[in-house]
Amino acid sequence: MPLNLNSPNELPKPDAQAGQRSHQLVEKIKQSIEDNNGQISFASFMQQALYTPGLGYYSSGLQKFGQRGDFITAPEVSPLFAQCLARQTAEIFRYLETPCVLEFGAGSGVLAVELLHALQQLDALPRHYYILELSAELKHRQKQQIDEAVPHLAERVVWLEQLPVQPLNAVVIVNEVLDAMPVECFAVAKNDCLQRLSVRVKDDVLEAKFTQASSVMVKVKQTIEQRIEQTLPPGYASEYNPQLSSWLSALSQTVAAGVVLLIDYGYSASEYYHPDRVNGTLMCYYRHRAHSQPLWYPGLQDITAFVDFTDVAYSAVKAGFSVAGYTSQAAFLLANGLSELHAEQLSDDTRQQLVLSQQIKTLTLPSEMGERFKVMALTKKIDVPLSGFTWQDYRNRL
Numbered sequence: 001m002p003l004n005l006n007s008p009n010e011l012p013k014p015d016a017q018a019g020q021r022s023h024q025l026v027e028k029i030k031q032s033i034e035d036n037n038g039q040i041s042f043a044s045f046m047q048q049a050l051y052t053p054g055l056g057y058y059s060s061g062l063q064k065f066g067q068r069g070d071f072i073t074a075p076e077v078s079p080l081f082a083q084c085l086a087r088q089t090a091e092i093f094r095y096l097e098t099p100c101v102l103e104f105g106a107g108s109g110v111l112a113v114e115l116l117h118a119l120q121q122l123d124a125l126p127r128h129y130y131i132l133e134l135s136a137e138l139k140h141r142q143k144q145q146i147d148e149a150v151p152h153l154a155e156r157v158v159w160l161e162q163l164p165v166q167p168l169n170a171v172v173i174v175n176e177v178l179d180a181m182p183v184e185c186f187a188v189a190k191n192d193c194l195q196r197l198s199v200r201v202k203d204d205v206l207e208a209k210f211t212q213a214s215s216v217m218v219k220v221k222q223t224i225e226q227r228i229e230q231t232l233p234p235g236y237a238s239e240y241n242p243q244l245s246s247w248l249s250a251l252s253q254t255v256a257a258g259v260v261l262l263i264d265y266g267y268s269a270s271e272y273y274h275p276d277r278v279n280g281t282l283m284c285y286y287r288h289r290a291h292s293q294p295l296w297y298p299g300l301q302d303i304t305a306f307v308d309f310t311d312v313a314y315s316a317v318k319a320g321f322s323v324a325g326y327t328s329q330a331a332f333l334l335a336n337g338l339s340e341l342h343a344e345q346l347s348d349d350t351r352q353q354l355v356l357s358q359q360i361k362t363l364t365l366p367s368e369m370g371e372r373f374k375v376m377a378l379t380k381k382i383d384v385p386l387s388g389f390t391w392q393d394y395r396n397r398l
């Protein structure tokens with residue numbers, strides 16, 4: 001549950017250096033507001049807050065992942081996550097000529113390390129493991145992690161600045177990346193008019209303000225309403241990812257044949273835009289505290305939103321993919337042998353057993369990551385059932 005906070009003073013105070021960096025970022029954002037006639041869209045604010053080189057949340061040297069950071073992702077929870085993913089990847093590789101892995105947003109690099117390691121054990125190493133990462137700082141960290149943990153496999157890893165022009169036969173892994181893409185926020189006013197959230201400067205501080213929505217946003221709302229077969233009522237606020245469709249089109253140009261595995265917290269449109277979810281899904285994370293104030297501490301806190309998987313499915317089909325499966329993270333991992341992997345790793349060490357079973361609980365329990373996180377498979381020129389979706393397939397909910 002997000003905390004209901006009235007002031008950033010209720011959060012742990014950043015140290016002087018971090019405070020200084022955040023101040024620098026705010027000055028840059030203010031400049032961009034001035035350059036844009038006094039206001040920028042929320043998505044532009046979020047883009048700058050997360051990705052401004054050297055200052056944005058994902059682009060600075062902050063410790064983000066793990067217990068000492070702000071949040072924990074599945075690959076950070078347990079190597080079992082990558083081991084299950086490796087089984088699915090190896091299965092897909094059997095249908096592809098000279099396959100490779102392409103990982104988007106590789107975070108600390110731990111998934112790449114564990115996946116390469118597990119693929120080696122399955123005798124399914126790809127010649128190339130490509131990583132496309134926006135943050136120069138994270139690229140550096142990923143390289144260090146890979147050089148240290150799997151030096152004998154490091155030469156297979158290639159960092160890309162952009163999607164390759166030459167199409168690939170690939171398994172594309174996108175774990176918790178869609179939730180880190182900028183979103184636009186909207187609200188339905190009392191008179192039913194649609195408003196969009198903008199960021200401006202008032203009394204020298206950043207301020208979020210609802211103003212009249214553009215015709216593009218009105219169209220997006222109409223599409224949502226058609227999909228959920230309901231009208232969003234006055235007072236309803238939510239968000240959408242304006243980059244999703246172009247991102248999937250670009251990805252489709254890159255994938256000649258293969259499977260894109262999207263793993264993220266998200267819902268189908270009818271759950272996402274459910275009448276009860278009147279304040280949307282936008283959330284901020286700062287040292288393991290979740291709250292809903294995106295303008296606080298720019299550059300020092302994560303800003304994220306859930307993924308509308310119905311929108312992903314529609315955009316993916318338009319881009320030339322097939323939607324081959326949609327399930328919960330728990331069902332995907334179990335169908336890829338989580339229990340067997342667990343049994344293989346059991347030892348007499350009681351402490352280690354406890355650690356393993358705690359990791360499995362975190363990955364699979366509905367109250368943890370098991371149900372909130374979903375896995376969607378998008379395929380191109382592969383028409384075989386994928387193991388990860390044999391336990392449960394929620395495509396009928398999309």
Ligand SMILES: C[S@@+](CC[C@H](N)C(=O)[O-])C[C@H]1O[C@@H](n2cnc3c(N)ncnc32)[C@H](O)[C@@H]1O
Pocket residue numbers: 058065073074075076104105106107108111132133134135138174175176177180181
């Ligand atoms: C929440 S982190 C997840 C990191 C990692 N995948 C994990 O699960 O631990 C989000 C990551 O996505 C990256 N990212 C966001 N948008 C991206 C994009 N369009 N292309 C590539 N990477 C992106 C960020 O820089 C960051 O590394």
